[in-house]
Amino acid sequence: MARFVRWTALTAAAALLVTGCSGGSSGGEGSGQGSETGSASAGSTTPLPASLTSQRLDWGDCKATADSPEPGGAWQCATLEAPLDWAKPDGETIDLALIRAKADGGDRIGSLLFNFGGPGSSGVSTLPWYASSVAELGKRYDLVSWDPRGVGASKGLRCRSDKEIEASESVDITPDTSAEETAYFRDAAAFGKGCQKSAGTLMAHVSTTDTARDMDLMRQVLGDTKTHYFGISYGTELGGVYAHLFPEKVGRLVLDAVSDPSADAVGHAENQTRGFQRALDNYLKSTGQSAEGGTRKIVDLLRRIDANPLPTSSDRKLTEALALIGLLYPLYSEASWPRLTSAVKAAEQGDGTELLALADDYNDRDASGHYMTGTHSQRAISCLDDKQRPTVEETKKLLPRFEKISPVFGPMLGWDTAGWCHDWPVAGQYDTPEVSAPGAAPILLVGNTGDPATPYEGTRRMADELGKGVGVMITWKGEGHAAYGKGSDCVDSAVNAYLLKGAVPEDGKVCS
Structure with missing residues (x-):
């Protein structure tokens, strides 16, 4: 199961997230002649070898993979060589898969890097799909993304086979008995062992800090003197960590659907429990129900499914775990609320087909039963990041608090605080990420008041932690996950003006 405490990969919600969709030059076109060859890279204490900083990228046609079709058109792909262990830059290296479309207009600014969240989202497969939403930006920027280490074509992890993933769907993620509890934690430990077998030495080198250094x-290799970046969801944490490590290299950074850097693992779980219940309340009110009454009906439905999984049009059953994912997934976009209404109505009538289809969409399962592996990478990255590992006893004490916040999603997210990284093979690195970036150029933060996955309150906390004069905040009074490209001319024009002209909006700007 995907962990909801982290920020869902954009690729998992691709059809839901986009429903409609003055600075000087930052350097040359990417000659690969890094200006910092042989010197210590900012934020690092160890000099980087010239073999890395001066490498030339061999851009060519992109190849199709098992999980990503060939994009064709103007897209080019290349491989970047980076240290496996950033403490040993002269040691073993890892290949990172990159994709780009060169700027198609005049007055080129430089490269604009994209990270679409997760952690675990493939930038190589997502950027071509997302490019139509940023076509205006593509006139003056090379649009660039990559598969972070441990993701997709960058030595992506596969911790379980398709058959093992499907079998795990029968595990109760809100255990009610000692037997269910034992099965839940046995499954969690087995997942970690599978990741260790797949990743090997990479397991300890897929952290957010590692990826920020890769950025x-x-x-340098792209030939830019400053980093211009668009981070969405988890990509906002990555952007904040980058700004902390390399404040003097910050160019124009946009962070949309901002995560709360002040929250630890339990805090993130509470934030998302609150965010998804808020979105559910808004959905229920839109259908003419009261939030309280509608929530009670859904809780009753889940209890019935837990006791007796629902039949579907296939030979698979809709379990409570799959039903919860099916309920949660459409809350990422207001445009999908009618689909949620239809699925809940069918489930109430004893047919789990539509909720199962929603869960499969979220879990990246295709009609043949093949699962993509973004959630495998997500777990490995987040468990390497998170030092906090609540015990079973500590989690049980938290459950009443989670259930009070959300009777629907609280039990799942509460248990997840202990289950996600249970018996994980490597230790976590920090309780909360360090994002303070004194001296950095202004960074634009975009918060959506109805965002379920990265609740709005985190935007202000990110601004506060970046530091005075660095975080500049825009608020959109909307629904769904993220704000840019979601139909607000106010948001889109402010982001475009910042990225294309360097025009920093007034801090606190509100778009309704």
Whole structure:
């Protein structure tokens, strides 16, 4: 199961997230002649070898993969060589898969890097799909993304086979008995062992900090003096960590659907429990129900499904775990609320087909039963990041608090605080990410008041932690996950003016 405490990969919600869709030059076109060859890279204490900083990217046609079709058109792909262990830059290296479309207009600014969240989202497969939403930006920027280490074509992890993933769907993620509890934690430990077998030495080198350092190497090899970046969801944490490590290299950074850097693992779980219940309340009110009454009906439905999984049009049953994912997934976009209404109505009548289809969409399961592996990478990255590992006893004490916040999603997210990284093979690195970036150029933060996955309150906390004069905040009074490209001319024009002209909006700007 995907962990909802982290920020869902954009690729998992691709059809839901986009429903409609003055600065000087930052350097040359990407000659690969890094200006910092042989010197210590900013934010690092160890000099980088010239073999890395001066490498030339061999851009060519993109190849199709098992999980990503060939994009064709103007898209080009290349491979960047980066240190496996950033403490040993002269040691073993890892290949990172990159994709780009060169600026198609005049007055080129430089490269604009994209991270679409997760952690675990493939930038190589997502950027071509997302490019129509940023066509205006593509006139003056090379649009660039990559598969972070441990993701997709960058030595992506596969911790379980398709058959094992499907079998795990029968595990109760809100255990009610000691037997269910034992099965839940046995399954969690088995997942970690599978990741360790797949990743090997990479398991300890897929952190957000590792990827932020990869970004700065990417900047040098692309030939940019500053990093211009668009981070969505988890990509906002990555952007904040980058700004902390390399404040003097910050160019124009946009962070949309901002995560709360002040929250630890339990805090993130509470934030998302609150965010998804808020979105559910708004959905229920839109259908003419009261939030309280509608929530009670859904809780009753889930209890019935827990006791007796629902039949579907296939030979698979809709379990409570799959039903919860099916309920949660459409809350990422207001445009999908009618689909949620239809699925709940069918489930109440004893047919789990539509909720199962929603869960499969979220879990990246295709009609043949093949699962993509974004959630495998997500778990490995987040468990390497998170030092906090609540015990079973500590989690049980938290459950009443979670259930009070959301009777629907609270039990799942509460248990997840202990289950996600249970018996994980490597230790976590920090309780909360360090994002303070004194001296950095202004960074634009975009918060959506109805965002379920990265609740709005985190935007202000990110602004506060970046530091005075660095975080500049825009508020959109909307629904769904993220704000840019979601139909607000106010948001889109402010982001475009910032990225294309360097025009920093007034801090606190509100778009309704």
